[in-house]
Amino acid sequence: MAAIGRRARHAARAIGRSETAAKNQALLAIAAELERRSGHLGAENRKDLDAGAQRGLEAALLERLDLTPARIGTMAESLRQVAALPDPIGGISDMTYRPSGIQVGRMRVPLGVIGIIYESRPNVTADAAALCIKSGNACILRGGSEALNSNKAIADCIHAGLEQAGLPADTVQLIGTADRAAVGALLQLSDCIDVIVPRGGRGLIERIAAESRIPVIKHLDGICHIYIDADADTDQAVRIAVNAKTHRYGVCNAMETLLVAESIAAELLPRLAAAYREHGVELRACAKTRDWIPEALIATEADWDTEYLAPILAIRIVAGLDEAIDHIARHGSGHTDAIITRDFARARRFLREVDSSSVMVNASTRFADGFEYGLGAEIGISTDKLHARGPVGLEGLTTQKFIVLGDGHVRG
Amino acid sequence: MAAIGRRARHAARAIGRSETAAKNQALLAIAAELERRSGHLGAENRKDLDAGAQRGLEAALLERLDLTPARIGTMAESLRQVAALPDPIGGISDMTYRPSGIQVGRMRVPLGVIGIIYESRPNVTADAAALCIKSGNACILRGGSEALNSNKAIADCIHAGLEQAGLPADTVQLIGTADRAAVGALLQLSDCIDVIVPRGGRGLIERIAAESRIPVIKHLDGICHIYIDADADTDQAVRIAVNAKTHRYGVCNAMETLLVAESIAAELLPRLAAAYREHGVELRACAKTRDWIPEALIATEADWDTEYLAPILAIRIVAGLDEAIDHIARHGSGHTDAIITRDFARARRFLREVDSSSVMVNASTRFADGFEYGLGAEIGISTDKLHARGPVGLEGLTTQKFIVLGDGHVRG
Numbered sequence: 001m002a003a004i005g006r007r008a009r010h011a012a013r014a015i016g017r018s019e020t021a022a023k024n025q026a027l028l029a030i031a032a033e034l035e036r037r038s039g040h041l042g043a044e045n046r047k048d049l050d051a052g053a054q055r056g057l058e059a060a061l062l063e064r065l066d067l068t069p070a071r072i073g074t075m076a077e078s079l080r081q082v083a084a085l086p087d088p089i090g091g092i093s094d095m096t097y098r099p100s101g102i103q104v105g106r107m108r109v110p111l112g113v114i115g116i117i118y119e120s121r122p123n124v125t126a127d128a129a130a131l132c133i134k135s136g137n138a139c140i141l142r143g144g145s146e147a148l149n150s151n152k153a154i155a156d157c158i159h160a161g162l163e164q165a166g167l168p169a170d171t172v173q174l175i176g177t178a179d180r181a182a183v184g185a186l187l188q189l190s191d192c193i194d195v196i197v198p199r200g201g202r203g204l205i206e207r208i209a210a211e212s213r214i215p216v217i218k219h220l221d222g223i224c225h226i227y228i229d230a231d232a233d234t235d236q237a238v239r240i241a242v243n244a245k246t247h248r249y250g251v252c253n254a255m256e257t258l259l260v261a262e263s264i265a266a267e268l269l270p271r272l273a274a275a276y277r278e279h280g281v282e283l284r285a286c287a288k289t290r291d292w293i294p295e296a297l298i299a300t301e302a303d304w305d306t307e308y309l310a311p312i313l314a315i316r317i318v319a320g321l322d323e324a325i326d327h328i329a330r331h332g333s334g335h336t337d338a339i340i341t342r343d344f345a346r347a348r349r350f351l352r353e354v355d356s357s358s359v360m361v362n363a364s365t366r367f368a369d370g371f372e373y374g375l376g377a378e379i380g381i382s383t384d385k386l387h388a389r390g391p392v393g394l395e396g397l398t399t400q401k402f403i404v405l406g407d408g409h410v411r412g
Numbered sequence: 413m414a415a416i417g418r419r420a421r422h423a424a425r426a427i428g429r430s431e432t433a434a435k436n437q438a439l440l441a442i443a444a445e446l447e448r449r450s451g452h453l454g455a456e457n458r459k460d461l462d463a464g465a466q467r468g469l470e471a472a473l474l475e476r477l478d479l480t481p482a483r484i485g486t487m488a489e490s491l492r493q494v495a496a497l498p499d500p501i502g503g504i505s506d507m508t509y510r511p512s513g514i515q516v517g518r519m520r521v522p523l524g525v526i527g528i529i530y531e532s533r534p535n536v537t538a539d540a541a542a543l544c545i546k547s548g549n550a551c552i553l554r555g556g557s558e559a560l561n562s563n564k565a566i567a568d569c570i571h572a573g574l575e576q577a578g579l580p581a582d583t584v585q586l587i588g589t590a591d592r593a594a595v596g597a598l599l600q601l602s603d604c605i606d607v608i609v610p611r612g613g614r615g616l617i618e619r620i621a622a623e624s625r626i627p628v629i630k631h632l633d634g635i636c637h638i639y640i641d642a643d644a645d646t647d648q649a650v651r652i653a654v655n656a657k658t659h660r661y662g663v664c665n666a667m668e669t670l671l672v673a674e675s676i677a678a679e680l681l682p683r684l685a686a687a688y689r690e691h692g693v694e695l696r697a698c699a700k701t702r703d704w705i706p707e708a709l710i711a712t713e714a715d716w717d718t719e720y721l722a723p724i725l726a727i728r729i730v731a732g733l734d735e736a737i738d739h740i741a742r743h744g745s746g747h748t749d750a751i752i753t754r755d756f757a758r759a760r761r762f763l764r765e766v767d768s769s770s771v772m773v774n775a776s777t778r779f780a781d782g783f784e785y786g787l788g789a790e791i792g793i794s795t796d797k798l799h800a801r802g803p804v805g806l807e808g809l810t811t812q813k814f815i816v817l818g819d820g821h822v823r824g
Contacts, residue, residue: 013741017765090764096786102775104785109767111797194797215627215798236820243822329425338816351519351815352502353429363514363818372823373516373814374508385523385606386627386799390814402785402802403763404750406775408648410655411784 001185004140004173005192008113011170012138016110020087022165023133027083030161031076034126037157038072044153045122052146064120067150075126075154078377082130085376088394089136092403102409106400110136112194114397115186116379117142117208119200122150128197129158129172131379135397138171140193142186145178152176187212197392199380217392220383221307221333222252224365227324227350228268229341230261236362237264237340238271243364244338246279250309252381253336253358253368257304257314259324262288265317269293281311288317304331321346325353332356334383336368357383357390413597416552416585417604420525423582424550428522432499434577435545439495442573443488446538449569450484456565457534464558476532479562487538487566490789494542497788500806501548504815514821518812522548524606526809527598528791529554529620531612534562540609541570541584543791547809550583552605554598557590564588599624609804611792629804632795633719633745634664636777639736639762640680641753642673648774649676649752650683655776656750658691662721664793665748665770665780669716669726671736674700677729681705693723700729716743733758737765744768746795748780769795769802 015023034041045067052062088108095105114137118124125143132139143151155174162169175182187196190213197217198208209216226244228237244255260268269292276283284303285296296315303314304327318324321339328337338360339350347361358368368391370378375393382388388396427435446453457479464474500520507517526549530536537555544551555563567586574581587594599608602625609629610620621628638656640649656667672680681704688695696715697708708727715726716739730736733751740749750772751762759773770780780803782790787805794800800808 013765013767016767017761098784098786100779100784102779102784107763107771109764112767215796233820239820239822247823352521353425355425355428355521355524356813358814358816359519360816361818363816363821364823366823367512367514367516367816367818367821368814372510372512372514374510384627385811389811399797399801401768402770402780404770404772404775404779406773406779408645408651409775409779410651411659411776411778 001182001189004175005189007170008138008140008173009192011168012110012112014168015133015138015171016089016112016136018136018167022167023087023136024083026133026162026165026167027079027130029164030126030130030158031079033157033160034072034076034079034154037153038069041067041072041150041153042069044149047149048147057146061120061146065122065147065150067122071123075123078127079130082134082377085134085394087134088398100409100411101406103405105403107403108398108400111397111399112137113192114139115142115193115196115214116140117183117186117196117198117200117204118144119204120144120147122147122154124199125151125154125174126158127377128379131377131394131397133162133171135394137397140173140175140186142175142183148176148178183208184211187214190214197379215387217380217382217388217396218384219252219380222254222335223257223305223307223331223333224253224255224335225257225259225328225332225337226255226365227259227318227321227328227337227339228261228264229339229343229346230263230320231343231346232264232340233342234264234268234271237268238275240338240340240362240364241272242275242279244366245276245281245313246311247364247366249311251366253365254309255313255365256306256308257316257331259316259318259327260289261320262317265289265292276313279311281313283313283315285315286317289315307333321349325350328354328356335381336360336365338363338365357381413594413601416587417525417601419582420550420552420585421604423580424522424524426580427545427550427583428501428524428548430548430579434579435499435548436495438545438574438577438579439491439542441576442538442542442570443491445569445572446484446488446491446566449565450481453479453484453562453565454481456561459561460559469558473532473558477534477559477562479534483535487535490539491542494546494789497546497806499546500810512821512823513818515817517815519815520810520812523809523811524549525604526551527554527605527608527626528552529595529598529608529610529612529616530556531616532556532559534559534566536611537563537566537586538570539789540791543789543806543809545574545583547806549809552585552587552598554587554595560588560590595620596623599626602626609791629792629794629800629808630796631664631792634666634747635669635717635719635743635745636665636667636747637669637671637740637744637749638667638777639671639730639733639740639749639751640673640676641751641755641758642675642732643755643758644676644752645754646676646680646683649680650687652750652752652774652776653684654687654691656778657688657693657725658723659776659778661723663778665777666721667725667777668718668720669728669743671728671730671739672701673732674729677701677704688725691723693725695725695727697727698729701727719745733761737762740766740768747793748772748777750775750777769793
């Protein structure tokens with residue numbers, strides 16, 4: 001593992017100073033290789049699927065593992081999209097002259113070496129490699145053992161594409177062993193790896209964060225709230241509250257708790273209840289809410305702290321904005337929260353005072369996403385506060401150094 | 413300790429939404445209190461000095477501990493300077509409309525609660541509190557046990573000032589016990605503290621980083637290099653190389669290793685040797701350098717990895733830019749490195765390829781400093797890559813959240 005780390009550190013210097021054109025050429029070459037070797041990728045993937053079926057992997061996992069021709073096409077398309085994004089590296093900003101005469105500013109540079117640990121989807125191998133190459137970073141990839149053959153075949157395409165562009169193959173290294181101890185060893189390489197990005201369930205992320213000697217960009221719970229204010233446009237409120245819950249259930253930016261201002265409850269709750277009934281959403285509500293939606297189940301304290309990722313919604317009536325902000329501060333996970341209101345001052349207060357990675361006014365929490373925000377692609381969504389917060393795109397894989405220009409200036 | 417954490421988290425919400433005027437009023441009121449209570453501060457400081465002298469504290473430590481009337485004046489002046497800085501909080505940037513119709517941008521917000529662990533200088537109590545207040549953060553301060561009475565007296569002034577401005581006194585909490593276990597307990601409060609900033613020697617910082625469950629902004633070694641290129645202006649080169657080494661010896665941005673292009677060595681090294689001799693700087697040099705400076709000691713491998721913080725300089729002749737960049741990559745600490753050259757292309761390559769928090773052209777490494785960079789004040793210099801890199805001012809104590817504005821937009 002130490003040798004992998006040293007090779008990554010070495011490759012990082014080369015990819016870090018590579019020209020944009022070479023990096024883009026590599027991304028396009030990888031896309032072409034993936035398509036050219038589509039049959040081979042399918043055959044390698046078949047080995048993983050068969051082994052998984054034999055081991056009794058559940059159907060949902062097998063489905064995620066499946067590398068259909070359409071999914072190979074999507075991977076190639078993603079690579080081309082990353083190639084089309086602007087190169088963040090080398091961007092200089094904030095150059096100013098100081099009273100001493102020196103000129104000071106910042107230059108955007110790669111982080112160095114990124115370790116990415118992920119679960120079953122093999123497309124992450126190509127997607128993560130693409131973001132690292134474009135942002136001038138080397139990476140060490142550790143995919144799920146159940147996808148090992150698929151990941152190796154994809155890594156071969158990546159190496160071929162890098163070499164065609166004259167870039168070192170070690171820019172992207174895949175740990176090609178199913179040995180679980182490899183992750184533990186990886187997390188100790190603080191001299192060789194600058195940041196770890198885990199992609200997977202909460203269990204994986206918490207285990208990695210606890211064990212790692214390297215900073216980790218974490219994506220923990222998405223307990224997202226919508227607060228419908230007394231001055232909400234009720235049509236907007238219903239539309240957004242239904243979209244945020246029912247557009248997709250298993251995603252981190254789905255609404256899990258709806259807070260409703262008491263004075264608008266009579267008008268709003270029966271309409272919402274009808275809409276949720278139509279979508280088969282189970283409602284768990286506070287006592288006051290059940291005055292208007294008697295069929296709702298009684299919410300327990302635990303409901304306010306639960307990320308359902310399912311057609312279940314917790315509903316609570318609050319006195320107004322202050323109680324809503326308090327509830328979110330106490331029970332939220334700092335992911336994404338929205339207010340629905342026509343009131344300017346309350347919208348402004350909500351934006352400022354709610355301490356989440358995305359705070360919204362009159363929009364569905366489902367928009368919290370790298371593509372929707374225009375980042376072009378995302379390597380994950382960070383619920384941390386330091387470094388990257390919210391959807392993490394290319395910029396989240398970079399940092400800024402200070403640059404100072406002078407004409408022989410010395411400090412007096 | 414848990415109660416201190418909870419109070420800090422609570423105070424963070426209040427200070428985070430406070431208006432700029434209230435925060436500035438608090439800073440000015442604290443400055444006035446420090447001056448008003450100057451006699452009392454001196455008396456409390458006397459207790460620490462007497463106890464330190466009895467315990468046999470070395471003279472340098474006692475000197476740092478001494479809170480003279482002039483130093484109290486400087487503390488008050490620093491507070492007024494922080495009050496005069498622009499408020500970073502609430503700043504909105506990069507607002508754009510997306511194809512979906514939503515408007516997306518970022519808002520600068522406080523980190524939340526900052527834990528600051530520092531050694532003997534009591535002025536850090538006021539300086540760190542000022543930066544946290546201005547950036548809308550609550551903080552928990554843990555100063556050196558040898559300065560406990562001084563720090564408590566300063567904390568009393570801070571609380572008085574906060575209360576005069578209508579801000580919660582718990583915005584700044586000082587751990588008022590000399591018990592060493594308190595630091596360990598503090599570093600476990602990951603629910604209540606968002607980041608730890610240690611200020612002190614390498615030993616303190618490494619111990620805290622190893623033990624902390626909370627992200628740490630680290631300031632480790634400053635092994636700073638200057639590379640004098642073949643095309644350097646020799647007058648500039650001598651002026652900068654002398655300034656960077658001799659302006660102050662015990663500081664992290666002092667040059668520790670000088671790299672000289674082979675073709676300019678004959679012209680440059682005798683002049684440099686004479687200048688360093690005048691300043692009493694001991695030279696430790698590679699064999700080639702000793703052809704020109706025979707009186708220099710022989711450098712060992714360990715010299716290239718040493719932060720002397722003393723009138724000692726390592727000198728090495730390199731073939732040119734590539735070897736210089738390689739040397740810095742292998743032996744540097746990622747703090748501050750400079751090139752002296754008139755050559756445009758080599759200046760540009762050095763700026764891009766040297767991976768340090770400050771990279772300079774034709775300027776002394778001594779400029780790597782928050783005040784010199786126009787940050788107004790600094791809480792430290794980060795040698796980390798994530799989040800803050802280089803001098804950390806108010807902005808390093810903040811983060812950005814995404815904000816999304818819509819008119820009832822839902823995701824399709």
